[in-house]
């Protein structure tokens with residue numbers, strides 16, 4: 344197991360442990376109907392403004408702020424010495440899931456004011472876009488350190504895989520000819536983001552079709568090293584979809600950032616209003 348993976352898993356286990364412990368501690372209060380909660384023995388501690396509820400707000404917000412430092416790591420060269428981008432990405436996902444979850448505990452599963460509801464909903468939407476974006480992110484090939492791969496790197500990999508297969512394949516072999524032809528086809532790259540989105544299902548279906556055809560050949564061609572063949576198909580597909588997913592990722596990242604901004608603004612308004620109203624932890628609502 345790599346060090347990045349070990350750190351990420353330890354961090355994730357710690358965060359999930361905290362989330363589970365909070366549930367075990369307060370489940371009976373959270374399951375009580377909001378109208379009856381004031382009679383619950385845990386009311387003073389577990390309500391949003393109680394000692395626990397307030398601590399959850401602080402911890403949840405701190406994790407969200409920590410989550411935002413990912414943006415600094417992505418953009419600032421000076422931050423590169425603080426670990427691989429892949430590790431930061433994993434931390435971003437974990438803090439991006441656990442921070443909001445702790446904020447949900449802080450609301451005691453019952454946000455009441457308009458600003459609190461807005462902050463809550465924008466946080467939910469943000470996490471949802473994050474989960475969708477993580478899938479798009481996975482479609483863009485990254486180096487072991489977590490940097491995005493470019494066309495040049497992928498093309499070099501394709502040439503390497505093709506050269507390797509060429510040393511073992513006969514030039515008149517129809518399978519080799521098919522693969523060679525496939526790996527030389529020009530790329531279709533739409534100019535607009537909408538074009539990228541529209542072409543995506545076609546590319547995925549075309550790759551699945553090709554895989555199916557290769558699979559049917561597989562039984563009759565036991566002499567071939569299929570690992571090499573699939574390598575070529577995989578790199579070829581990645582080359583074909585690279586521009587597509589990179590555009591999609593860029594487009595999606597902008598959307599995710601807007602939701603992050605909305606969430607930060609509403610959260611700030613929520614805190615400013617409470618300070619303006621003179622809220623004291625453990626005393627107010």
Ligand code: HEM
Nearest residue numbers: 407410414417436439440470473474476477480596600603
């Ligand atoms: C409190 C919750 C979250 C906040 C405030 C947040 C904020 C951000 C921001 C500001 C960026 C843009 C970074 C940049 O442009 O430099 C970003 C990127 C990203 N976030 Fe989140 N995020 C949150 C939760 C999540 C979650 C839960 C996931 C996944 C499950 C996620 C996945 C991603 C991905 C994949 C990127 C793009 C990384 C890249 O392209 O290099 N985020 N996030």
